[in-house]
Amino acid sequence: MADRDRKLTHEDRIVWETVARTVRRLSGQAHPVVVENDTMDGLMSPAADAAAPADVKRPVADPAHPPRTVKPQPRLHPIERPVQKKLARGRLAIDGKIDLHGLNQSEAHNLLFDFLMRAHQRGSRHVLVVTGKGSSMGSEGVLKRAVPQWLVKPEFRFLVSGHEPAARGHGGDGAMYIRLRRQRDDPA
Incomplete structure (x- = not known):
């Protein structure tokens, strides 16, 4: 199985979210790529994307399949x-x-x-x-x-x-x- 087809584990998601919260976008730089599914696709940063060779296919947003939106989570219920x-x-x-x-x-x-x-x-x-x-x-x-x-x-x-x-x-x-x-x- 190729690295790009690997599903993210729960621990991978936690690590990714932790790292993503600490990153600040440089002024004048492109927005980061949005992760649209559970595989490793789309996890390339803009800097890594720009440094990739020209013959490598870059992820492109597909208007027919917009990114998944996260449903707002309900509040926790108080203990009675x-x-x-x-x-x-x-x-x-x-x-x-x-x-x-x-x-x-x-x-x-x-x-x-x-x-x-x-x-x-x-x-x-x-x-x-x-x-x-x-x-x-x-x-x-x-x-x-x-x-x-x-x-x-x-x-x-x-x-x-x-x-x-x-x-x-x-x-x-x-x-x-x-x-x-x-x-x-x-x-x-």
Whole structure:
């Protein structure tokens, strides 16, 4: 199988999105090529495209097949108040817990994704994520701010249906309850 026919894995997409967010277009340069499908086609940057030999076929936008548009993702649903109270009082089981203290954003993101993926595959419904309060040096805490933002991104959307701050006994402002989506039964 040629490299250009290879499908992007979930990890490849995450890496590509991370790199793409850090790139800034130079003034006077052409807009980057839009990725239209799941293969490696269209991943050439404008600089690489310009440096390619003249006999290489360059990707061209096809007006008959416009690029796919991304549907807006619905907001996460809050965890209902009675469920929050049951979790706080221990009447509803917390199926897993992860502590992200002392990790940088990259490590925490990967560890959280792996943890949520495993919990979802086990059929867990509610988990506890400890981010820490991060109140040192007058800041609010990087992970405390970042984790809720991560949970609404596409890579987490199929796993998470909602989240709320945890009760004081489970970490208070430095932790959150996450409700995982139910697994869909495959009719096959």
